[in-house]
Amino acid sequence: MADTSIPTPSRAPANLVGWLWGKLGDVLDGPFRALQRHIGANRMAYVFLAPNVLVFGLFSFWPMLLNFYIAFTGGQSVILAERPFVGLANFRELLDCPSWLDPKTCPVAGFSFWTGIWNTLFFAVVQVPIMIVVALVTALILNRDIRARGFWRAVYFYPVMLSPVVVAVIWDWVLKRRGILNALLSDGVDGWNAFVGSNLFVPILAGLSGLAAWAFCQRLLRDRPVWLKLVGTGLGALVIAFILTSFRANLAFEPYRPINWLIDVRSGWPMFWVIFVYTWGHLGFYMLILLAGLQAIPKDLYEAAEMDGTSKSRAFWRITLPLLMPTMIVVLVLSLIRAFQVFDEVYVLTGGGPGQATKMIIQHIYESAFIGDAKRYGIAAASSMLVAGLLLILTLGQLAATRKKAGG
Amino acid sequence: MINSTDVSSFLTRKRARHGFDWTDVLSYAYLALGVLLVALPIFWMFMSSIKSPRALVENDPRLLPHEQLTTPSADGSRSHGVFLWTKPDGSQVDVGFIGPRGVNARVFEIGKPAEIIEVPRSQIVRKEVVQPRWENYSEPTIGSTQSRNFNFLRYFWNSTFVTVVATLLTLVVNAMAAFALSKYRFRGRDAMVIVIVSTLLIPPTVILVPLFITVSSLGMLNSLWGVIIPAIATPTGVFLLRQYMLTIPDELLEAARMDGASEWKIFWRIMLPLSLPALSVLAILSVMWRWNDFMWPLIVLTQSEVFTLQLGLSTFKGELNDNMHHLLAMTVLTLLPVTLVFVVLQKHITTGIANTGLK
Known part of the structure; x- marks a missing residue:
């Protein structure tokens, strides 16, 4: 047919890009062909590797080695030759404390370091389990026979696409002293108090307790005649309503006083919200990986279990969890390593404050080296080495645990 | 074609055995x-x-x-907020608010700005209309305030430049390396692969200081190249592409060599088009990394002309100013491109990330 040869308008741009792409390749082909004639086809492998190795060596490998050297030098210069060798002085300043558990007993750098370490440990130990459990629950629900799965999955994943700065601005705006959260809580408390004090309280309460009592009697008096159920319902509703109305005065809350969620010093709220916001921003990623793991479990296993009369909960503990274990380990390792390096969200949200309450270890490194008049690169490098060691131990420990599990 | 019976059976579809x-x-x-x-x-x-x-x-x-209505003052130099005054006799009239005096307010009736009267403040309520203020968006981008302290267009351009250039370089550089590591035999190849994979374990955050010193000694501080170059050789990218290229049959390359194609042409004309699925996953990841990157730009870029959007936003947020309306609008503009990309490519992004386990 004639119309197969006519390019459709939607394909024309793609063809143009393809043509440009080919032309670009042809232009670059000249020098590469000359080079190939010189060194032979097989050695071209080194040519293809060269840019990567160059960048990788210069900006990953070399800095890694350099870090060791900088950790043993002092001064504030970025020129290596001008940095005096100080031996273990940086490490001594970080580690030479009467007690690591109480950063206040340390010198300035040590105080900042150990505050960061303990805050980060607390953050990781609380955040990682919570996130894994919530991600697992979400993935399990999305793995059910559910409508519009793609939509739910996309919504849960969406915050992962947002930048940490945007996430922090959004939540800062929600958590302000006169932000929407305090307004909602205040309205909620006022509304509840108004409801408790209003004339509607007793009828609505009676209706609800009647419903509850009816559902209860349906179960308890399953085989009895209807009039008995009705009597039971009436009695039950009376009892519930009596109990609740006698406590009516106690049901009203104190008037709500707005909380400064991110600045309130002596409460744990800033740390709570840092954990919450970080989890909000990263949950979708781990949910997605767990969902992929769940969908890789063969369906016929469940069908076989169902035929054997295995209960749902037993199938979960005996089939789902063991087969999901490799994915869970990946998620655990990834989330733990990431949690240890948390910086962006916290830095923009609280700046490590109030005081030092949410200062994480990476912020300590960043601030030692790049903030303030005294640029203590040596302290930062020494701290980096200690953190890298910690992360390495964590990773290797987890890999070993995985291997043991797989072997046993 | 979508059959109408298909649609209705989809909408009324029930779970096969259990019901709801x-x-x-x-x-x-x-x-x-x-x-x-x-x-x-x-x-x-x-x-x-x-x-x-x-x-x-x-x-x-x-x-x-909600925005309060305003009315011009007597000489037209100022504008006053409009309130609704409920007179003691129950009739209502719009008034312009001049200022408080004790428990009273000094107001004038609309249309009679010269006659100032005093009414109890409890008798007036603010008169408002629902009116979105799109100037929050236009002022910092195309309006007069754009260059004062938040040069949105410049930051947007910087971010776009970094994202596009870094992604293109990341794709080409890593694809070249992956090609060499998957389709050639040479000494030290396996050692190379092991080195690259093992650096996946080294967190980039712990080499901040030496990397900064390296970049500064190369004169790339306060330059967008200082943000772009250091991270274009990502071990994740090489790993991802190599695993994919291993599945492309060698016979294709051999046939091209028979026809006299150079190694570069094989790479450009055969390997790259065939690796498109893996390349697009890496491209999506790279765009996400670069557009949202915060820590490394924060260290390398200290002058506001070279700020990326993320830096601009965080600096702008840090300043205690009364420009909250601009900050919020610019935050929305910052998340907009990412959101659009996500809406269009949602399926590719989620499946790509689920399959590779990378972010």
Whole structure:
């Protein structure tokens, strides 16, 4: 047919890009062909590797080695030759404390370091389990026979696409002293108090307790005649309503006083919200990986279990969890390593404050080296080495645990 | 073609065996709660971003952007807020508010700005209309305030430049390396692969200081190249592409060599087009990394001409200023491109990330 040869308008741009792409390749082909004639086809492998190795060596490998050297030098210069060798002085300043558990007993750098370490440990130990459990629950629900799965999955994943700065601005705006959260809580408390004090309280309460009592009697008096159920319902509703109305005065809350969620010093709220916001921003990623793991479990296993009369909960503990274990380990390792390096969200949200309450270890490194008049690169490098060691131990420990599990 | 019976059977579709039970109700309730938790903060920020500066300063907790009506003063030099005055006899009239005096307010009736009267403040209520303030968006981008302290267009350009250039370089450089590591035999190849994979374990955050010193000694501080170059050789990229290229049969390359194609041409004309699925996953990841990157730009870029959007936003947020309306609008503009990309490529992004386990 004639119309197969006519390019459709939607394909024309793609063809143009393809043509440009080919032309670009042809232009670059000249020098590469000359080079190939010189060194032979097989050695071209080194040519293809060269840019990567160059960048990788210069900006990953070399800095890694350099870090060791900088950790043993002092001064504030970025020129290596001008940095005096100080031996273990940086490490001594970080580690030479009467007690690591109480950063206040340390010198300035040590105080900042150990505050960061303990805050980060607390953050990781609380955040990682919570996130894994919530991600697992979400993935399990999305793995059910559910409508519009793609939509739910996309919504849960969406915050992962947002930048940490945007996430922090959004939540800062929600958590302000006169932000929407305090307004909602205040309205909620006022509304509840108004409801408790209003004339509607007793009828609505009676209706609800009647419903509850009816559902209860349906179960308890399953085989009895209807009039008995009705009597039971009436009695039950009376009892519930009596109990609740006698406590009516106690049901009203104190008037709500707005909380400064991110600045309130002596409460744990800033740390709570840092954990919450970080989890909000990263949950979708781990949910997605767990969902992929769940969908890789063969369906016929469940069908076989169902035929054997295995209960749902037993199938979960005996089939789902063991087969999901490799994915869970990946998620655990990834989330733990990431949690240890948390910086962006916290830095923009609280700046490590109030005081030092949410200062994480990476912020300590960043601030030692790049903030303030005294640029203590040596302290930062020494701290980096200690953190890298910690992360390495964590990773290797987890890999070993995985291997043991797989072997046993 | 979508058959109408297909649609109706889809809409009325039931679960095959169990029907609708209480665990379904719980599931949907849980999912809906999660959607609220994701959508509400973003929605609240968007609604706030079209409010007037005054509504933001006063922390108006209402969702919609209410704005008070104004009326010009007698000489036309100022404008006064309009209030609705309910007279003691019950009749109502619009008044312009001049100022308070004790428990009273000095006002004038609309149309009679010269006759100033005093009324009890309890008798007047603010007269408002719902009116989105799109100037929050236009002022920092194309308006007069753009260059004062938040040069949005410059930051946007910097971010775009970094994202596009870094992604292209990342793709080419890593694809070249992956090609060499998957399709050639040479000494040290396996050692190379092991080195690259093992650096996946080294977190980039722990080499901040030496990397900074390296970049500064190369004179790339306060240059966008200092942000772009150091991270273009990602071990994840090489790993991802190499695993994919291993599945491309060698016979294709041999046939091209027979026809006299150079190694470069084989790479450019055969390997790259055939690796398109893996390349697009890496491209999506790279765009996400670069557009959202914060820590490394924060260290390398200290002058505001070279700020990326993320740096601009965080600096702007850090300053205690009354420009909240601009900050919120610019935050919305910053998340907009990512959101559009996500809406269009949602399926590719989620499957790509689920398959590779990378972010």
